[in-house]
Amino acid sequence: xxxxxxxxxxxxxxxxxxxxxxxxxxxxxxxxxxxxxxxxxxxxxxxxxxxxxxxxxxxxxxxxxxxxxxxxxxxxxxxxxxxxxxxxxxxxxxxxxxxxxxxxxxxxxxxxxxxxxxxxxxxxxxxxxxxxxxxxxxxxxxxxxxxxxxxxxxxxxxxxxxxxxxxx
Amino acid sequence: xxxxxxxxxxxxxxxxxxxxxxxxxxxxxxxxxxxxxxxxxxxxxxxxxxxxxxxxxxxxxxxxxxxxxxxxxxxxxxxxxxxxxxxxxxxxxxxxxxxxxxxxxxxxxxxxxxxxxxxxxxxxxxxxxxxxxxxxxxxxxxxxxxxxxxxxxxxxxxxxxxxxxxxx
Numbered sequence: 001x002x003x004x005x006x007x008x009x010x011x012x013x014x015x016x017x018x019x020x021x022x023x024x025x026x027x028x029x030x031x032x033x034x035x036x037x038x039x040x041x042x043x044x045x046x047x048x049x050x051x052x053x054x055x056x057x058x059x060x061x062x063x064x065x066x067x068x069x070x071x072x073x074x075x076x077x078x079x080x081x082x083x084x085x086x087x088x089x090x091x092x093x094x095x096x097x098x099x100x101x102x103x104x105x106x107x108x109x110x111x112x113x114x115x116x117x118x119x120x121x122x123x124x125x126x127x128x129x130x131x132x133x134x135x136x137x138x139x140x141x142x143x144x145x146x147x148x149x150x151x152x153x154x155x156x157x158x159x160x161x162x163x164x165x166x167x168x
Numbered sequence: 169x170x171x172x173x174x175x176x177x178x179x180x181x182x183x184x185x186x187x188x189x190x191x192x193x194x195x196x197x198x199x200x201x202x203x204x205x206x207x208x209x210x211x212x213x214x215x216x217x218x219x220x221x222x223x224x225x226x227x228x229x230x231x232x233x234x235x236x237x238x239x240x241x242x243x244x245x246x247x248x249x250x251x252x253x254x255x256x257x258x259x260x261x262x263x264x265x266x267x268x269x270x271x272x273x274x275x276x277x278x279x280x281x282x283x284x285x286x287x288x289x290x291x292x293x294x295x296x297x298x299x300x301x302x303x304x305x306x307x308x309x310x311x312x313x314x315x316x317x318x319x320x321x322x323x324x325x326x327x328x329x330x331x332x333x334x335x336x
């Protein structure tokens with residue numbers, strides 16, 4: 001990764017009542033900086049299910065992503081969020097095979113959902129953290145621990161954990 | 169694939185008002201048999217976006233799946249729905265690389281969303297078609313062409329076509 005990148009971890013997924021959108025909050029444990037990323041509901045569930053250790057009876061889409069990477073003999077080395085442009089975050093997956101290293105364009109939500117499943121590090125360039133970030137306690141980003149429980153309460157297992165069903 | 173399999177195509181995605189779930193309808197053009205599969209809302213959108221030719225500004229999860237397969241030098245040969253057990257459909261992706269052919273377990277909804285993106289054939293074993301299928305006009309499955317337009321009307325581009333956003 002860029003030498004100027006910061007390792008960050010998933011701090012929490014919360015919910016922005018104003019936009020009615022899930023927000024993924026990344027945190028640098030070293031520096032305390034936070035990076036909020038507004039993501040889609042399905043990707044939020046994919047991240048939460050991994051964090052909460054909920055195993056689906058059938059492979060969900062991000063489980064399938066992981067299984068394909070592994071079946072094709074590749075490893076996810078790390079993911080990197082490297083740009084914030086027109087209010088959209090850009091990231092890439094860094095995959096390694098026996099012969100080469102490959103980078104693949106991905107949204108941060110997909111990249112993080114895959115990184116968690118592969119125990120891969122999450123790096124964010126300092127420019128992105130400065131442009132899109134916040135700090136704990138500055139009021140710009142409210143970390144609401146309760147929201148996770150609320151979202152998990154709203155999680156309908158039938159929507160997100162089930163296999164594709166027949167006409168019963 | 170199994171010599172006993174039937175090639176099917178996506179006929180339509182409709183909506184089951186009773187279960188409030190999207191239903192993917194596969195159809196054998198040769199034999200006229202239909203196979204309804206109850207799937208998740210996100211997977212339904214992923215299939216519809218491809219059918220309707222809607223291109224997202226950032227790669228959605230199933231676009232990423234396709235890009236990973238391609239970047240790792242593999243081709244999706246075909247997908248196969250081979251079992252219906254406990255009211256759950258089971259399918260697999262058949263991928264080929266230079267050296268080998270690999271099969272990967274996947275839900276039919278993910279498999280079909282990927283097959284459409286890779287122009288790969290969809291095969292269904294005759295046993296599954298017999299166990300879970302229907303025929304046009306038998307009243308068991310109502311093909312409601314209007315439902316697609318209704319679902320597309322409800323499709324919020326902000327949820328399904330956007331990139332991950334910053335705090336603007």
